[in-house]
Amino acid sequence: MYPDLMLTVGVTCAMVGALLSVLAPDRVMARRAATGALALATLAVGAGLLLHLPERSTLALSPELPWLSSRVIAFAALGSGVVALALSPVLRMSRYDFAVLCVLVATAAGVPFAAAPWLVCVLPLVGFAAATTSLAASRHGREAAALLLVMPGMLGVLAGAALALGTASGLASGVWLLALVAAPPLHAWYLRLAQALPLNLFAGIVILQASVLESAVAVVPQAAQAPLSWMLAFAALGNSLLALAQREARRAAACIVASQLAVAGFAEFSSGEAAVVGGTFVLLTVVTASTGFVLLLGALEARLGAPLGLVRPHGCYASWPRLANAFLVLGLISAGLPLTLGYVASDLVLRGAFAGAAVPTTLVVVSGALNAMTMMKMYLYLFQGAAGRAQPSDLRPRELAVTFGLMVSAFAFAFSLLPG
Amino acid sequence: MLPEFLQDVVAHIVPLVPALPVLAFVLILLPRLFGHATSERYTYGVVSCGVLGSSLLMGILAAVLLAGLGVPSVFTAGRWFAVGHDAFEVSFGLDTLGLAYGVFSLLMVALVAAFSRRYLHREQGFHRFYALLMLFAAGLALVSLAGSLDMLLIGWELVGISSTLLIAFFNQRPGPVRNALRAFVTYRACDVGLVIAIVCLHVNFGDADFVRADGAAWLGMPQRAAGGLVMLIGMSLIFAAMGKSAQVPFSGWLPRAMEGPTPSSAIFYGALSVHLGPFLLLRCHEQVHASPLIAVALVVIGLTTTAHGALVGRVQTDIKSMLAYGSVTQVGLIMAEIGLGLHLLALLHIIGHAGYRTLQILRAPSLLHDRHHLEQMLGHHVSHAVDLDSGNRWLSLPRVYRHTLERGGLDALLTDRLVGTLLDGLRGLDAVEQRWSGRLARGVLAVLPGVRGHARAEEKAHVS
Numbered sequence: 020m021y022p023d024l025m026l027t028v029g030v031t032c033a034m035v036g037a038l039l040s041v042l043a044p045d046r047v048m049a050r051r052a053a054t055g056a057l058a059l060a061t062l063a064v065g066a067g068l069l070l071h072l073p074e075r076s077t078l079a080l081s082p083e084l085p086w087l088s089s090r091v092i093a094f095a096a097l098g099s100g101v102v103a104l105a106l107s108p109v110l111r112m113s114r115y116d117f118a119v120l121c122v123l124v125a126t127a128a129g130v131p132f133a134a135a136p137w138l139v140c141v142l143p144l145v146g147f148a149a150a151t152t153s154l155a156a157s158r159h160g161r162e163a164a165a166l167l168l169v170m171p172g173m174l175g176v177l178a179g180a181a182l183a184l185g186t187a188s189g190l191a192s193g194v195w196l197l198a199l200v201a202a203p204p205l206h207a208w209y210l211r212l213a214q215a216l217p218l219n220l221f222a223g224i225v226i227l228q229a230s231v232l233e234s235a236v237a238v239v240p241q242a243a244q245a246p247l248s249w250m251l252a253f254a255a256l257g258n259s260l261l262a263l264a265q266r267e268a269r270r271a272a273a274c275i276v277a278s279q280l281a282v283a284g285f286a287e288f289s290s291g292e293a294a295v296v297g298g299t300f301v302l303l304t305v306v307t308a309s310t311g312f313v314l315l316l317g318a319l320e321a322r323l324g325a326p327l328g329l330v331r332p333h334g335c336y337a338s339w340p341r342l343a344n345a346f347l348v349l350g351l352i353s354a355g356l357p358l359t360l361g362y363v364a365s366d367l368v369l370r371g372a373f374a375g376a377a378v379p380t381t382l383v384v385v386s387g388a389l390n391a392m393t394m395m396k397m398y399l400y401l402f403q404g405a406a407g408r409a410q411p412s413d414l415r416p417r418e419l420a421v422t423f424g425l426m427v428s429a430f431a432f433a434f435s436l437l438p439g
Numbered sequence: 440m441l442p443e444f445l446q447d448v449v450a451h452i453v454p455l456v457p458a459l460p461v462l463a464f465v466l467i468l469l470p471r472l473f474g475h476a477t478s479e480r481y482t483y484g485v486v487s488c489g490v491l492g493s494s495l496l497m498g499i500l501a502a503v504l505l506a507g508l509g510v511p512s513v514f515t516a517g518r519w520f521a522v523g524h525d526a527f528e529v530s531f532g533l534d535t536l537g538l539a540y541g542v543f544s545l546l547m548v549a550l551v552a553a554f555s556r557r558y559l560h561r562e563q564g565f566h567r568f569y570a571l572l573m574l575f576a577a578g579l580a581l582v583s584l585a586g587s588l589d590m591l592l593i594g595w596e597l598v599g600i601s602s603t604l605l606i607a608f609f610n611q612r613p614g615p616v617r618n619a620l621r622a623f624v625t626y627r628a629c630d631v632g633l634v635i636a637i638v639c640l641h642v643n644f645g646d647a648d649f650v651r652a653d654g655a656a657w658l659g660m661p662q663r664a665a666g667g668l669v670m671l672i673g674m675s676l677i678f679a680a681m682g683k684s685a686q687v688p689f690s691g692w693l694p695r696a697m698e699g700p701t702p703s704s705a706i707f708y709g710a711l712s713v714h715l716g717p718f719l720l721l722r723c724h725e726q727v728h729a730s731p732l733i734a735v736a737l738v739v740i741g742l743t744t745t746a747h748g749a750l751v752g753r754v755q756t757d758i759k760s761m762l763a764y765g766s767v768t769q770v771g772l773i774m775a776e777i778g779l780g781l782h783l784l785a786l787l788h789i790i791g792h793a794g795y796r797t798l799q800i801l802r803a804p805s806l807l808h809d810r811h812h813l814e815q816m817l818g819h820h821v822s823h824a825v826d827l828d829s830g831n832r833w834l835s836l837p838r839v840y841r842h843t844l845e846r847g848g849l850d851a852l853l854t855d856r857l858v859g860t861l862l863d864g865l866r867g868l869d870a871v872e873q874r875w876s877g878r879l880a881r882g883v884l885a886v887l888p889g890v891r892g893h894a895r896a897e898e899k900a901h902v903s
Contacts, residue, residue, distance in 0.1 A: 161880075162876075165881075166879065166880050168883070203872075206872070207873075207876030260865055261868075261869060264862045264865035266866075292522055293523060296522045336610050337610075341471075341472060344472065356596070356600065357592070357596045362593075366589075367522060369634065369638045370525045370642070371525065384635060384638070388627040388628060388631050389627075391627050392620075392627050395603065395619075395623045399607055399616045399620050404612075405613070419473070423472070
């Protein structure tokens with residue numbers, strides 16, 4: 020009863036938000052309508068979560084309680100959707116973009132409650148199809164849309180068909196999952212998407228990916244999980260290395276997120292209980308902190324009016340110190356700064372997975388270190404350096420409130436919603 | 440063990456030592472996050488309260504130690520999180536090593552905080568400097584009082600992050616940005632060693648806690664591993680210490696780190712941060728001496744670094760680089776002492792060197808002024824020519840001289856050969872990816888007329 024109600028409220032509100040934003044007279048109203056509807060959905064789901072589980076100690080995320088982790092991820096996805104909408108710069112997004120974001124979040128909230136494994140593979144196609152409408156305006160966008168539909172989209176349909184028919188399901192679902200987390204060499208769609216989409220919509224795609232990954236254990240047959248876990252560890256390292264070599268901030272951010280998603284996948288398929296719980300916490304880190312820094316990168320681009328490179332320092336600290344500090348804090352949480360959610364996540368993953376798979380876990384450790392390096396490189400190159408003409412409009416009150424809330428929630432997750 | 444009533448008191452005091460600087464950090468930054476400009480007086484007041492309070496508490500702990508009331512001891516303040524058998528216990532340890540380093544650290548932080556009030560007066564990043572100094576103090580307190588390697592890692596990381604951000608303090612110039620990134624990359628690369636050692640200990644023995652062995656003066660980790668695991672843990676710890684303490688081949692970041700404000704250079708790279716590597720190895724001395732190979736490796740690394748630092752330091756043309764290589768030389772010697780089992784000597788060397796080097800670096804900006812004073816007093820010029828006949832004989836050999844001028848070629852080896860080649864390769868792969876994915880995308884667009892048609896319609900709508 021409860022999961023059904025939760026799903027209905029969350030997804031309905033998100034879809035209503037999508038509809039309202041399309042019907043709104045202008046972009047500001049569209050953003051307000053979509054944010055309001057999604058906030059309502061998040062509140063309803065959050066209240067349901069608290070009422071259903073009055074004992075905080077029962078929030079122990081473990082394989083014995085998989086339904087609970089799905090709910091937490093669905094709740095976090097909705098909450099992150101609100102943040103993504105609230106931080107959307109209206110000049111860079113149309114009314115349709117707000118609607119697409121709502122659809123992406125609705126899909127993300129719905130996937131953990133899919134009734135059958137094949138549905139987990141097919142449902143994301145709804146979100147991907149919606150995203151293609153935002154990509155059609157430019158040549159690069161069209162190419163990204165084509166790759167999006169072919170790589171995670173069609174491969175998902177194939178995996179769903181294989182699961183429904185019961186033939187070669189291990190191979191099909193494994194390849195689909197590798198494409199979904201943008202494991203090299205199947206990562207082309209992801210980097211192009213990060214370049215072509217407004218970053219708020221890209222954050223929506225990230226939320227959807229995290230949500231699908233949480234349910235991926237049910238999709239991949241037991242026999243295929245161990246080799247897939249190895250491949251995901253290599254994917255995490257590969258994406259971290261690629262992130263370090265990027266010259267564009269958007270591509271670097273996409274590589275970091277892809278690497279973190281691969282770590283989450285690796286943990287989900289590990290044998291250790293702590294690693295599985297750690298995987299859920301990695302996903303929580305991704306949907307709160309990583310999408311947060313992606314959104315702040317979007318806010319910075321909206322202020323500067325162009326995609327940013329990582330070849331020379333841009334000197335934005337002088338104009339926007341609060342934006343710089345928020346970016347740094349969220350980036351460091353995402354990279355596993357001690358005393359934060361990211362640290363808890365990586366600690367659990369490493370402790371849980373090392374006994375069963377020492378070599379892949381070592382790759383994950385190296386991947387985490389490389390991601391932190393890229394994060395620091397992004398901060399230093401985007402915000403430090405000689406300042407140009409001082410510009411006004413540091414984080415506005417709305418943005419500040421949302422960013423501060425995001426940071427507080429990341430710390431709150433790290434200090435309250437913990438097992439044991 | 441401590442008497443029971445004292446145990447309760449100490450257990451309540453210990454967590455406050457790192458907590459007070461963290462509180463000061465939050466109190467400095469929070470008003471500014473919401474756009475309230477605070478005065479220098481406010482910031483300095485908060486810092487004074489944080490550092491003095493923390494020092495006072497550390498002093499009480501030292502008094503307990505001096506009274507001989509049963510330390511070393513380990514206190515568990517609680518549990519952060521746990522899954523199955525894997526738990527993160529918040530534990531603190533009290534012993535001579537930690538308290539000596541902790542008391543000295545807080546004393547140095549207090550001195551540098553007092554010095555910087557005038558040195559950085561009206562500097563644009565005044566508040567930022569003090570906030571980061573407090574983060575550093577919290578990290579040092581955590582490292583000193585850590586009751587397990589997990590707790591030590593938290594302090595270790597906080598020190599690394601505050602160090603990086605202080606190197607990039609003068610954010611208008613591109614130089615500090617590059618140097619801060621270089622330092623951070625070295626830190627993070629070598630931190631992998633510490634993380635792997637911790638994970639190995641957890642997986643094989645269930646914890647990474649420091650305990651008091653029978654008859655031992657300091658807390659440590661009794662040797663429980665055997666065979667290859669001993670080597671893995673020992674070498675991982677040495678690798679972590681090498682990065683933090685700028686040992687060969689990672690010594691190139693230290694002179695570059697001097698781009699930060701002088702007070703932070705003094706306390707980080709003269710006094711405390713650079714000595715964290717030896718501190719880690721002193722804390723885990725059982726692991727270092729578990730195998731003769733590990734100890735020999737440590738001695739070799741230490742002595743090689745000493746020779747490198749001594750030679751390269753002599754040809755530096757600015758005082759801060761010269762002092763940085765002086766630090767490298769001394770820390771190399773300390774490493775060798777630890778490898779030889781001279782632990783007490785190493786601790787004394789750390790404290791003596793840190794105090795002396797801090798004074799030198801703090802006085803470095805006034806060097807010309809001091810020199811003029813000296814010359815006025817002497818009544819003649821003081822020669823500064825390098826005397827190649829005494830002590831610098833090796834430098835008269837052209838090959839050695841060139842080698843030292845190039846800093847041993849280590850920077851070129853790491854930056855150009857290793858990292859540069861890797862990045863070039865990755866960028867090549869990236870270009871290949873862009874080419875084939877572009878072809879694939881165009882192929883798909885050609886096959887799917889629906890997408891193409893829809894795209895054209897959208898484009899028209901967008902243009903209109």
